[in-house]
Amino acid sequence: MQAQPVLSRWASIVVALLALSILPGLAAAQTATPTITLDASANGGSTTIVPGAVFAVSLAENPSTGYTWQLQPLGEVVVGVIGDRFVPESGDLRLGAGGRRVITFAALAPGTETLILRRLRSGEVTAAPSDTFSVTITVEPRTDGGY
Structure with a gap:
């Protein structure tokens, strides 16, 4: 029963890290000269x-x-x-x-x-x-x- 919450937590962390890695690229594109x-x-x-x-x-x-x-x-x-x-x-x-x-x-x-x-x-x-x-x-x- 404990494996499910731990897996969800790790999945949430991975998704958050992926989102954070994409944000600088999007910001750079929108502010590109x-x-x-x-x-x-x-x-x-x-x-x-x-x-x-x-x-x-x-x-x-x-x-x-x-x-x-x-x-x-x-x-x-x-x-x-x-x-x-x-x-x-x-x-x-x-x-x-x-x-x-x-x-x-x-x-x-x-x-x-x-x-x-x-x-x-x-x-x-x-x-x-x-x-x-x-x-x-x-x-x-x-x-x-x-x-």
């Missing part, structure tokens, strides 16, 4: 990166107007979102102040993905967007032997 930042000038363009590269899309936004940039669903497993945040302009924390929507991505695998963002009011997914942004990302295999 982008190697490329794409802004409104990249709209309609394209860029090429390698697997493992971190890049960001940074677009002007003022959520107090009700309009926010919304990423359309990704089709391929070429890039993945690792961060999405609003950054107030010049540290201005006043209510209603504008800023930038910064969505950070990691290149996951070789291929091509078109990122499409639409500026919409919350809940109005079928309405015409007030603005759109798109950029085609090509992830090419590394030539240096890395992944």
Whole structure:
């Protein structure tokens, strides 16, 4: 009868240690500094990166107007979102102040993905967007032997 609680305790310890070993990697990915930042000038363009590269899309936004940039669903497993945040302009924390929507991505695998963002009011997914942004990302295999 004693073996069951001891086994459960060891299983709990192993699970906790595994979770703790994964957390630093997730935190590092979410705080990774982008190697490329794409802004409104990249709209309609394209860029090429390698697997493992971190890049960001940074677009002007003022959520107090009700309009926010919304990423359309990704089709391929070429890039993945690792961060999405609003950054107030010049540290201005006043209510209603504008800023930038910064969505950070990691290149996951070789291929091509078109990122499409639409500026919409919350809940109005079928309405015409007030603005759109798109950029085609090509992830090419590394030539240096890395992944």
